[in-house]
Amino acid sequence: MGQLLSFTDKGIFCEQGDFYIDPWRPVKNAIITHGHSDHSRLGHTNYLTHTDSTPILKHRLGTISVEGIKYRESFFKNGVKVSLHPAGHILGSAQVRVEHKGEVWVASGDYKTGPDPVAEAFEPVKCHTFITECTFGLPVFRWPAEKSVIEEVESWWRSNIQQNKVSLLCAYALGKAQRVLSLIDPTIGPIYVHGAVHSINAIHRDGGFLEEDFPYLSNSIDKESLRDALIVAPPSAAGSTWANKLKPLSVAMASGWMLLRGSKRRRNVDRGFILSDHADWDGLNAAIKETGAENIICTHGYTDQYAEWLRYIGYNAYTEKTLFEGESIDENVAKE
Amino acid sequence: MKHFVDLFESLDQTTKTNERVSSLVHYLDKVNDQDKLWTIALLSGKRPKRAVNSSHMKEWAAEIAGIPMSLFEETYHVVGDMAETISLLISNDQSLIEKSLSEWMGEVIALKGESDEVKKTFVTNVWKKVNRRERFVFNKLIGGSFRVGVSQKTMVKALAKYTEIEESELAHRLMGNWTPETHSYDELILTRTGTEDHSKPYPFFLAYPLDETSDFTANPKVWIAERKWDGIRGQLIKRNDEIYIWTRGEELVTDKYPELLQFDLPNGVALDGEILAYKNGKPLGFNDLQKRIGRKTVAKKLLQDIPVVFLSYDLMEMDGNDIRQDALVSRRDRLKKLVEEVNHQSLLFSEEVAFQNEEDISSERENARHYQTEGLMIKRRDSTYQVGRKRGDWWKWKVEPLVIDAVLIYAMRGHGRRANLFTDYTFAVWNEGELVPFTKAYSGLTDQEFRQVDRFVRNNLIEKFGPVRSVKPELVFEIAFEGIAESSRHKSGIALRFPRMSRWRKDKVPEEANSLSDLKSLLKSYG
Missing domain, CATH: 3.40.50.10710 (Metallo-hydrolase/oxidoreductase)
Structure with missing residues (x-):
């Protein structure tokens, strides 16, 4: 048995539970953190996401088979306990908490720790391994109020x-x-x-x-x-x-x-x-600290630099390559 | 400094000349004379020598921010500007010090010669007590370059509007050696250009690239052509028995070229021309001249190997009179006579290139490299000597560049508006089955092409060496350049002049790029 979540060419995979998180190639079971196009793609058989995200997914992807659940509502899949927790990024955005035999991983998708009148506030979730974005993972990025x-x-x-x-x-x-x-x-x-x-x-x-x-x-x-x-x-x-x-x-x-x-x-x-839906430098550091995690996986943004920083302050941190894009400056991708 | 920070930001926020002029006028109206003069000095590149070295600034900022140097460096490469990186890294955003620009400049100048400890205490203390915008401008004042993209022309325009003094007269007053420490605003700006400063050069008249608005081929009789010499533009002045040599960048370089002090000019003259490396009756390449440019004192051997001449082409002052309003041909006649009278091997006259029609002149242009020149200058016979870059009377007509197809192998992030984007590339050509790097190039692509290449670089990384990324050798570009010379400093053995990307050869695979022997044969023909 490998890791609870692993990075494959299709996406973040839970072998034990037979599902993917935000996969970028068509799979059978996809758990979707939020409705931006680099996280919710076409072609999966079954979608599961937060209830507030379901109309967004339907709007973007057309007729799909999608199930919505609430924050903190858990279910079991082949012995793996799965629940969604607010990520504070956009409406319905969620972190995915996965637990098996006492080991807890959280895949956070995109998140921000600051306020947002539309998105429910980011909730720190205790875990052993935290998968984080680092779109703005450099110490110059600090948002004004x-x-x-x-x-x-x-x-x-x-x-x-x-x-x-x-x-x-x-x-x-x-x-x-x-x-x-x-x-x-x-x-x-x-x-x-x-x-x-x-x-x-x-x-x-x-x-x-x-x-x-x-x-x-x-x-x-x-x-x-x-x-x-x-x-x-x-x-x-x-x-x-x-x-x-x-x-x-x-x-x-x-x-x-x-x-x-x-x-x-x-x-x-x-x-x-200066207005972002992603965590700034202080936000990332605070969020990671609050998870209590020892292992941090950096997936998109300034991954190398941020992982190096995390190692410098004592975490076991490394990077994984994904197709997530974060907030893009040059592409005119409207992430509807 | 609040006003100056506001000015800096408003200049930074627009590219429109009119808006910049009105921000400047608005600013000049609000500050005292000493601040005005400092602002003029800073915007025309007359800043005091750097008081604090940048590696110290980096260390101090990293220390305050509590980050390792490696992360500072990475961050700097993303931001693309040292002053900005530091201003963002330090968290205070309150403004607790209020001083005028000239007070700040006084303190910055006083730092020179102090110990590192004293500098550190001063700088870090300021960092913690000013807000982000002020910190940015303060860093610009103490560190490297201070560029806001405001041209001398824009500044003079604003000053003219504010003082109601004519632009060309102001441009003249602002020339030469002055600093806010040696001159007052009254002396420099408000008094007529008189005889008190004998060294003061005239503003240079600059040409635009030839375009279709010129009627010169239709009407060749009213134009003259000259070669466009590949040296440094200079102004040779003799007044009160003293010689002054200025470059276009308003640097006084009299001592660097002892050859040009050996001939006997009459007093009260100002000659426009080219400082040119020249030996055995013909020009040497710019590469040779470069060996002289950096030297303050010149060794005998270098003087023998690479002698320079002043190749004159215009005359602005004669017998102490400003003759810039005379017609070009009349100025040149007087110049030619003057050069003949002086009769010295280090003072030459740039002869006309005769032509009857378009065909003649086009073939002269194509011959440019044969004469070690960059092309031709086309000037209207009756043109006056104007101030700055003006369209209409003087044109430069450069020879078509040389080109070679090369493979992109390394990339680095750019600066300024290209910060965080991989836009600085190294190119290679083939040699015995291997790719040998031979030049860097940073310009020539559209923003959209840069973004595409940036994306390619990010997806095709091979290795990281500090800020440099080696990438999969896949993209082919046509590199255009003005000249080619032998060089022992480069691994490939050659150095290019003004290399840039002229075309993205999407139609070519890397195997079809040129080889080192192709470059060597260009070197043989044109080097």
């Missing part, structure tokens, strides 16, 4: 209104868009959303996670009435012909990468807001 970032967005929006410019805010359609929409002061001006954001908003509204129905930007809307508007769209909208039609406009990007001058300049946006 969410509140101050939102205030910056609001003042950017206000100053655009003064200059008669449309405000276009680019944020992942699934997760970050809803987070911003829930936090921003809606009295500043009208808010519209891109079609991709609109359909994900609908799922959030159905579950009671988003109150307002922000109208989507259709061609019939008079351009003049957009002058004081905020438009929320996926990152691929920046620089697109769709966006150019809105000119004069100010384009902003909400992403953890906006912390770095270089990436901000590379994206060539007018403003960058």
Whole structure:
């Protein structure tokens, strides 16, 4: 018998329980941590995920056989005890806790430790082996308070209104868009959303996670009435012909990468807001400490550097190659 | 320093010249004269010598952040900027010190010559007491380069708008040897360029690459052509019995070229031309000149092996009068006469290249390498001598580059907007079944191509040597370069001038790349 979870060319595999976690090739049983496209792929026979993730998966993947369970609700599969725990990343995002003969592993998918009005807060789960992302696993990545970032967005929006410019805010359609929409002061001006954001908003509204129905930007809307508007769209909208039609406009990007001058300049946006759905350096370190785990497996992001750091402070840490992408700066992947 | 930090950020946030000019004007309006002068100095590259060396800064920052040096280095390679890395690593974000830019500069200058302990105490104390934005700018002030992407032109434009003094006059006032310690804002900016500073050079007139807006082939009679010499652009001045030699980078290099002090110029002249390595009646390669550039004192042997000349092509001042508004041909006539009168082997005149039609001149351009030149300069006969880079009267027409197909074998992360992206590559050609590295190249691809190569590098790593990654030899690029020379410093035995990626040869497999013997034959023809 090998390890409780192993890394194969199809994904993270539990041989004893005969299931995969976020597999990247078609398998029979897939447990899905959350609805971003690099974690939930097409072609599996049976999907299991958090109840709040099921409509997201159906929206993205079409007709699939999917079962939803609640956080902390456990079941047994061939002697392996499985349960899901909040990861704080996006709506329905979960860490997968796997236990067999007293040994506990947690695969955390993507997670963040900071607040989010839409996602249930990250819950530290005691385990022996913790599988972590490290998208922002370098000591320069430390997020400013969410509140101050939102205030910056609001003042950017206000100053655009003064200059008669449309405000276009680019944020992942699934997760970050809803987070911003829930936090921003809606009295500043009208808010519209891109079609991709609109359909994900609908799922959030159905579950009671988003109150307002922000109208989507259709061609019939008079351009003049957009002058004081905020438009929320996926990152691929920046620089697109769709966006150019809105000119004069100010384009902003909400992403953890906006912390770095270089990436901000590379994206060539007018403003960058530091807002990420991933744990920052302090978040990663705190989360790992709280699991009490001795063994840490780094799967995506700055894996080599972060594993080396973990070894430096005394963990048994190593890396495994996966096809997870974390928060991407250069690809215009809208992870709907 | 709050105003300066705000200025720095607003300049950093836009690439539009007009917005930058208005940020600068807004800033100049708010700060005192001493701060204005420091800002002008910093933005025109006149910064004091680095007071604290960067390896110390790295160590101190790593120590405060509680991380090992190896992690600091890795992080630095991702961020791509030392000042920024340090500003992000240290956690204080409160602003507890309020000093003006000139007060800061005074303290930074005073650090020079202090012990490492004193420097460490000063620097780390500041780090912990200023916020992230201030820390970033402070690091820029004490460390390496201070570049904000604001050109001299933009700065002069803003200053002109603020002071209501003409741009060309301001550009002239800002030339030469001054620092905020030796001059006041009043003296430098607000007083007319007079005779008080005999060394002061004129701003150089720079050419744009030739494009279709020039009518020169349709109307050859109003243009002259000259060779584009491959040396360093320089200005040779004699006033009050003193000679001053300036480079285009406004470096005073008089002492580096003793050959140019041997001839007898009249007082009150300023010549524009090329400092050129030259022997036995013809130019040597730029590679040879490079051996002279770095030397402050020149050994006898080097003087014999690589003598330089001043190859003059324009005259800005004669008999103490500014003649920049005269027509080019008239300036050149006077220059030619002057050179003939001086009659010395180290002062030459750049002759016209005669041409009747497009065919003539194109073949002269193609011959450029034969004369050790970069191509041709095309200048309007009646053009005045203008300030800075201007379109219309002067054009440079470079020879087509040489090219070779090479295989990408190593990659490193870039800096600035390419930080965290593998954009710095090493290329190899074949030699007896092996790939031998022969050049690096960093430019020439579009952002999208860089992203594709970056992705390839990440997925095809073989080995890691510090920041360098060896990658699977699979991608072929056409490398373009201006010149080729023998070099003992490189394993391949050759050195290229201005190498860059001109094309991604997706149509080629690595086996189809060129070989070292192809390079050697280029060396034979053009080296």
